[in-house]
Amino acid sequence: MSTVPKRLLIKNGTLIDGSGREPVPNTFIVIEGSRITQVGGADGSARPEDTVIDAAGKFILPGLIDAHCHISLHQGALPGVRYTSSAGFCTLWAAYAIGRVLRAGVTSIVVPGGKWFTDVTVREAVAAGLIEGPRMIVASRALSNYGGIFDPDPYPAYEGTPADAAGVLCNTRDEFIRETRKQCKRGVDLIKIADSYWGDIQTCADEEIAAVADEAHRHNVKVAIHSRGSTSTRAAAKAGVDLIYHGDLATEADLDIVAKAGMPIAPVLTSPWLGSTLGVGARIGDRLGAQLRTSYRMIRNARDRGIPVLAGSDTGNASAFAHGKWHGKEAELFVSEIGMTPMEAILANTSGNAWLMGLDGEVGVVAPGKLADIVIWNSNPLADITVLQRPSEISAVVKDGRIVDSTAHGFRELAEEPPRARMLAAG
Numbered sequence: 001m002s003t004v005p006k007r008l009l010i011k012n013g014t015l016i017d018g019s020g021r022e023p024v025p026n027t028f029i030v031i032e033g034s035r036i037t038q039v040g041g042a043d044g045s046a047r048p049e050d051t052v053i054d055a056a057g058k059f060i061l062p063g064l065i066d067a068h069c070h071i072s073l074h075q076g077a078l079p080g081v082r083y084t085s086s087a088g089f090c091t092l093w094a095a096y097a098i099g100r101v102l103r104a105g106v107t108s109i110v111v112p113g114g115k116w117f118t119d120v121t122v123r124e125a126v127a128a129g130l131i132e133g134p135r136m137i138v139a140s141r142a143l144s145n146y147g148g149i150f151d152p153d154p155y156p157a158y159e160g161t162p163a164d165a166a167g168v169l170c171n172t173r174d175e176f177i178r179e180t181r182k183q184c185k186r187g188v189d190l191i192k193i194a195d196s197y198w199g200d201i202q203t204c205a206d207e208e209i210a211a212v213a214d215e216a217h218r219h220n221v222k223v224a225i226h227s228r229g230s231t232s233t234r235a236a237a238k239a240g241v242d243l244i245y246h247g248d249l250a251t252e253a254d255l256d257i258v259a260k261a262g263m264p265i266a267p268v269l270t271s272p273w274l275g276s277t278l279g280v281g282a283r284i285g286d287r288l289g290a291q292l293r294t295s296y297r298m299i300r301n302a303r304d305r306g307i308p309v310l311a312g313s314d315t316g317n318a319s320a321f322a323h324g325k326w327h328g329k330e331a332e333l334f335v336s337e338i339g340m341t342p343m344e345a346i347l348a349n350t351s352g353n354a355w356l357m358g359l360d361g362e363v364g365v366v367a368p369g370k371l372a373d374i375v376i377w378n379s380n381p382l383a384d385i386t387v388l389q390r391p392s393e394i395s396a397v398v399k400d401g402r403i404v405d406s407t408a409h410g411f412r413e414l415a416e417e418p419p420r421a422r423m424l425a426a427g
Contacts, residue, residue, distance in 0.1 A: 006049050007032050008401060013055025013376065015039070018062040018350040018365040020343060023382065026060055031372040034401040039368055051403070055376050058395050061346065062364050063107025063134075063373035064388065065353035066327050067266045068245065068312025071097050071122065071136075072114035073166050074319060085164040087116050094122045097316065098133030100324035103406055104391045107373035107399045108135040108357050108364075110312070112224055112245065113142040113192045115166055120187050134399065135373075137357050140183045142167040142194035142226065143176055143212060147203040149194045149226060167194055176208045177215050184219040189358070191216045191223045193241070198291070199228025199249045202235070210239035222356070228291070230254050237261040243310070243356065247302070248295045255302050264308035264356075267299050269337070270329040271314035271321070278320055296337045303338065310356060311348040328388030335385050342382045349388065372401040 008031040015026040017039070030038035046052050071094045094114075101109060111119045119138040126133040144150035150167020170176040180191050193212055196203045209225065209232075216223045217240070224243040227233045233250040237258045244258065244265045258265065269292065276289035299309060311330040315321050331345040340348070351364035363371050376395040381387040397404040 007047065007051070008372075008398070008403070009046055009050050009052045010055055010060060010374065010376070010398075011046075011052060013058045013060045014380070015060045015366060016343075016346065016382065017367060018347065019367070020347055020351075023059075026055065029060070029366065029374070031374075031398070031401045034371055036366065036368055036370050036372050039366060053376065053396055053403075055395070057378075059377045059380050060366065061375050061377060061381070062350040062366050063375050063397070063399060064105050064327060064349050065108040065110075065311075065357060065364055066101070066106050066313050066315065066349075067110045067243075067310040067353045067356055068112055068268050068314050069101065069106070069109040069323075069327070070114060070314070070316030070321075071101075071109075071111050071138075071323075072116070072118035073316055074321070087118065087164075090115050090118050090164075091121060094118050095125070095131050095133075097323040098122060098126065098131070098136075101315070101327070102132065102134050102399065102404060103394075103397060104324040104327050105375040105377070105388070105394050105397055106134055106327050107375070107397070108353070108359075109137070110190065110353075110356050111136055111138040112190065112226075112312075113139045113166055113194070115141065115164055117186050117188075123189075124187075132404070135357060135359075135363070137189040139190040139192040139224070140186065140188050141165065142192040143170050143179055143204075144194040145169060145171045145203050145208075147196060147201065149197050170208070173205075173208050173211050176212050180212050180215040181219075184216065184221050188221060191221055193223065193225040193227075193236075195225065195227050195232040196229060198287070199230070199232065199246075202229055202231045204232065204235075206235040206239070209235050209241065213239045213241050233258065237263060245312070246295070247298055248291055250298050250302075252301055255298070255305055255307065258302070259305040259307050264310050265299070265302055266310040266312045267295050268312050268314050268330070269295055269299075269333045270312075270326055271317060273329065273333060274314075274320055274326065299338050308352065309334070309338075309348055310353050311345070324391060326389065328386070328390075331381075331385050331388050342385045345385055346381060346388075372398055374398040 010029040013026045123136040144167040222242040225236045228246045228248045230249045234254045272288040272292040334340040334345040354360045354364035378393045379387045
């Protein structure tokens, strides 16, 4: 587990503090308890009882924040394990997965949907110090309806929702409200609405989206929507949903409404990039590639309107989306395809995502008074943004002022099954 020094000092290195200012030589960063108490200054002399990290030649950044990281959604098929879809195994898997996420330099995650209330339980276990992992903002099962991404069966022979489903069917306004109340009672931070797979139709009615937003907000819970389509994105903006995931087919007129409403978009480009690159069959791969190109254009248009763009990886959506592996890919795509500078991409993966954690100005920055979530990288991500995809480049992870023991959690690769097209589209 982590160690808690009386005082932790990080000396030397180059500081990229998450504010957007240019990198500066680091003299001293002083951490006491869970907070940063000093950045720079002359009086940084170490005391005998201090723990000191020498970051000479290295790069000090805030911990990464992944705005789209599933934990309990997919469990690997392990030799000798018969019931991988049980609630018990799901919880064990989630506890394992979050360790890999943390040791990839990701100190905070948003979990936009999973099975049972596993992610709520794991979030509470992390907060209580029972297990080690990133800060977590979590949703439970996504609210979907017939034809939506979590409709458990595309044919009318099946009725109801399987116990291990990642979504729950809501086919009337009252059912959407009832499920929202249930999940709020169980302690979620986020309600996720799930519209159609590809966005070519709108499955959730405008009034259903608005009802969920109204009900969740009365409970001080945020609402996100999986919306690839034009009309569903427009409806979400008008309803006051807090965050739009994807938004691929949003027109310029739709984006004008989103911009006026002041909500961000998390495009989750990594998901279709993985699907089209790794290959899931020619037909689906081609469609994912076309979807990705559409997303690139949409996000460029969104940025032209000043819409905040958040970074999320879709880690954990399927077996190909391995925890601890792809969290920094979105930053690379933001630079290579959207036209962000490396600094802008870093901000999208740190301070830009802090609002969604409910910790705007508290995490995602390295400054006095802030929570001490810090990652020290061996190489400069401003020179090569792909550094953020390589845990091997990490020298140290500090979360809540604690030094994470990189040897405490193995990186043994588990048996993986081929990704499924429906999972890749689900996001």
